[in-house]
Amino acid sequence: MKQSTDFFLLEKNGIDILVKKFLEEHKVFGPIKPGHDSTFDEIKSPKELHLDYISTVLPPKKFFHPPTENLFSFELIENTEWTYKETLHDEKTVLIGVHPCDVHAILRLDRFFSEDFRDPYYLSRRENTIIVALNCIEPSEYCFCESMGTGPFLEMGYDLLLTDIGKKYLLETGTYDGKKLLDGLKLEKADKKDLYEKKKLLEQAKKKFKRHVNTDGLSALLDDDTHDWDIWTKLAENGYPGKSFPCLSCGSCSLVCPTCYCYDVYDVIDLSLKKGVRKRELDSCQLLEYAEVALGGNFRRDRRERIRHWLMCKFGMAAGGDKSGCVGCGRCIRICPSKIDITEVARIIRGE
Amino acid sequence: MFVERINMREKPKIAVFKFTGCAGCQLELLRLEDIFLDLLEFFDISYWVMVKRENQEDGPWDISLVEGSISTPEEIKEIKEIRKKSKFLVAFGDCAIGGCIPSIRNWMPQMEAETQVYHDTSAIHSTKVLGIGEYVKIDAILKGCPPHRENILELLKSYLLKTKPRLRKHPVCIECKYRDNACLITSKKIPCMGPVTSAGCGALCPSLNRECEGCFGPMSNPNPEALASIFRDIGLSEEDIIRKFRKYAGTSIEFQREAGLR
Ligand code: SF4
Ligand code: SF4
Numbered sequence: 001m002k003q004s005t006d007f008f009l010l011e012k013n014g015i016d017i018l019v020k021k022f023l024e025e026h027k028v029f030g031p032i033k034p035g036h037d038s039t040f041d042e043i044k045s046p047k048e049l050h051l052d053y054i055s056t057v058l059p060p061k062k063f064f065h066p067p068t069e070n071l072f073s074f075e076l077i078e079n080t081e082w083t084y085k086e087t088l089h090d091e092k093t094v095l096i097g098v099h100p101c102d103v104h105a106i107l108r109l110d111r112f113f114s115e116d117f118r119d120p121y122y123l124s125r126r127e128n129t130i131i132v133a134l135n136c137i138e139p140s141e142y143c144f145c146e147s148m149g150t151g152p153f154l155e156m157g158y159d160l161l162l163t164d165i166g167k168k169y170l171l172e173t174g175t176y177d178g179k180k181l182l183d184g185l186k187l188e189k190a191d192k193k194d195l196y197e198k199k200k201l202l203e204q205a206k207k208k209f210k211r212h213v214n215t216d217g218l219s220a221l222l223d224d225d226t227h228d229w230d231i232w233t234k235l236a237e238n239g240y241p242g243k244s245f246p247c248l249s250c251g252s253c254s255l256v257c258p259t260c261y262c263y264d265v266y267d268v269i270d271l272s273l274k275k276g277v278r279k280r281e282l283d284s285c286q287l288l289e290y291a292e293v294a295l296g297g298n299f300r301r302d303r304r305e306r307i308r309h310w311l312m313c314k315f316g317m318a319a320g321g322d323k324s325g326c327v328g329c330g331r332c333i334r335i336c337p338s339k340i341d342i343t344e345v346a347r348i349i350r351g352e
Numbered sequence: 353m354f355v356e357r358i359n360m361r362e363k364p365k366i367a368v369f370k371f372t373g374c375a376g377c378q379l380e381l382l383r384l385e386d387i388f389l390d391l392l393e394f395f396d397i398s399y400w401v402m403v404k405r406e407n408q409e410d411g412p413w414d415i416s417l418v419e420g421s422i423s424t425p426e427e428i429k430e431i432k433e434i435r436k437k438s439k440f441l442v443a444f445g446d447c448a449i450g451g452c453i454p455s456i457r458n459w460m461p462q463m464e465a466e467t468q469v470y471h472d473t474s475a476i477h478s479t480k481v482l483g484i485g486e487y488v489k490i491d492a493i494l495k496g497c498p499p500h501r502e503n504i505l506e507l508l509k510s511y512l513l514k515t516k517p518r519l520r521k522h523p524v525c526i527e528c529k530y531r532d533n534a535c536l537i538t539s540k541k542i543p544c545m546g547p548v549t550s551a552g553c554g555a556l557c558p559s560l561n562r563e564c565e566g567c568f569g570p571m572s573n574p575n576p577e578a579l580a581s582i583f584r585d586i587g588l589s590e591e592d593i594i595r596k597f598r599k600y601a602g603t604s605i606e607f608q609r610e611a612g613l614r
């Protein structure tokens with residue numbers, strides 16, 4: 001539920017007070033290391049939190065749609081009847097320090113896991129999680145959210161929102177749940193000057209991006225079947241001139257992508273052969289087995305078909321539409337051992 | 353119900369054989385000791401010299417797990433005999449699949465390898481080190497040096513259930529990302545074999561900040577040429593690159609070019 005926004009100011013060490021408050025009734029997760037390769041993990045005391053992080057290896061997607069999870073367990077009772085028990089996680093959780101691109105990605109996953117079908121495993125976690133977002137003053141060298149309309153500042157999707165405005169944090173409320181989380185805290189009200197400061201910082205941040213994508217007409221270009229396959233063959237076999245190596249089909253790009261939702265489902269049977277668990281784990285369209293069907297058929301056997309599919313999907317031209325679309329977080333660029341850069345590929349497609 | 357179906361049958365007979373290798377794969381099998389009694393509910397161990405005094409020497413066996421590669425004329429004869437007496441023959445581990453570490457000696461003249469060890473080589477009549485598939489038809493492979501216990505169990509369970517075992521062929525990178533690791537190649541310029549190596553280990557080495565050595569052999573449809581050029585870019589010499597690709601699966605079709613076949 002969208003509520004009227006309250007604006008507060010928080011001393012830099014005020015974050016500690018905030019986290020302590022959250023910890024009273026919630027599990028709290030946030031970035032635990034500085035730098036590019038940080039990790040979202042459980043925060044047990046405020047000093048473990050690193051809001052100075054640049055990015056994480058896995059996006060916060062890992063809390064709602066984990067790399068591997070048990071969906072339910074099943075058991076055969078007296079050789080006649082199957083019973084099963086679902087594994088749902090409904091612990092009250094606060095995610096703190098989520099960057100705007102990642103919040104937008106969660107909003108897309110929300111739609112994927114609730115529109116055409118309702119995924120109880122995702123939704124039980126999601127509905128019990130409060131998001132405290134953090135605007136980006138300093139985009140990293142890999143970021144291009146500005147081009148994708150998903151950052152560097154956030155306008156939606158948060159319960160609480162932090163912006164570092166110099167000496168203090170500006171704290172904004174986005175939802176009733178967010179407001180309630182602040183109950184009992186004595187907070188200084190922000191004034192017009194502080195909001196102006198935020199606006200100024202946003203304008204400055206927008207100018208700091210090193211990577212850009214011109215999305216105008218890009219989907220149509222990708223959709224055009226007559227478009228030659230040269231670029232995909234190159235990416236699979238040579239890399240693009242002087243800058244990248246050929247794709248390894250290693251799948252890292254999709255596993256670190258905050259909007260890649262693809263997964264595989266399978267059973268692990270206990271040695272008694274009378275019980276087991278149904279599991280799911282993240283999958284990637286870059287893997288040969290992804291499009292494999294019975295009798296060894298495969299819809300995307302060639303590497304170039306797979307790398308093409310990735311870009312189609314990330315620019316909204318695959319089955320997921322914009323639900324799996326790119327939010328410009330730059331993770332795939334940093335993780336790719338072959339230095340394949342999605343912004344560069346987009347440029348080549350455009351013939352730039 | 354499948355459970356009844358299984359209970360009604362006679363227990364399948366398992367045999368474990370060793371050829372040229374280090375016995376590590378058998379040891380991994382032995383490491384199932386915590387669930388060994390459960391396994392014996394479903395299987396008879398009919399032949400396993402490492403663990404049993406009395407062994408049924410002449411088959412037939414329902415499942416034969418063959419460890420080690422083939423490197424002598426006697427071994428060629430033996431593996432052919434075993435094939436005849438086995439209904440389901442498993443290349444158990446990298447040596448049985450493609451020669452693994454022992455196959456490093458294939459890259460030098462036989463004479464050179466022999467004289468490094470023996471003064472008098474007149475009694476030595478070794479062949480090149482090859483996987484068992486060179487001589488007999490195999491029904492399943494268990495990758496790894498050694499294979500992971502979960503994969504061994506997966507194969508045995510799916511044999512009972514008559515299902516297709518879920519043995520992953522995708523790269524170690526996938527398991528590495530499951531564990532939220534930063535990439536050793538892109539973050540530290542450490543030459544990791546993960547992007548071409550079959551998963552199954554749970555990304556053991558990269559999770560301990562050590563590069564993947566490639567011990568599960570090639571993944572499905574790897575791009576070793578691309579990885580070799582990445583290694584070159586981060587400063588590895590041609591010799592080092594060749595060594596990396598030779599180490600566990602130099603004889604495989606997938607890696608043989610980067611391993612130095614000309
Ligand atoms: S892509 Fe944008 S929102 Fe995401 S971390 Fe970078 S600057 Fe922040
Ligand atoms: S991370 Fe790079 S090399 Fe790996 S599949 Fe993606 S684009 Fe290809």
Ligand code: SF4
Pocket residue numbers: 253256257258259314325326327328329330331332333342
């Ligand atoms: S495609 Fe790359 S840049 Fe875009 S959201 Fe996914 S990981 Fe981030």
Ligand code: SF4
Pocket residue numbers: 254257259260261262283284285286309310313314318320324
């Ligand atoms: S199909 Fe799309 S969402 Fe799925 S792994 Fe590929 S790029 Fe990601």
Ligand code: SF4
Pocket residue numbers: 250252337524525526528529533534535536537538544545546547555558564
């Ligand atoms: S560290 Fe190795 S296994 Fe992990 S992602 Fe990088 S290349 Fe792959």
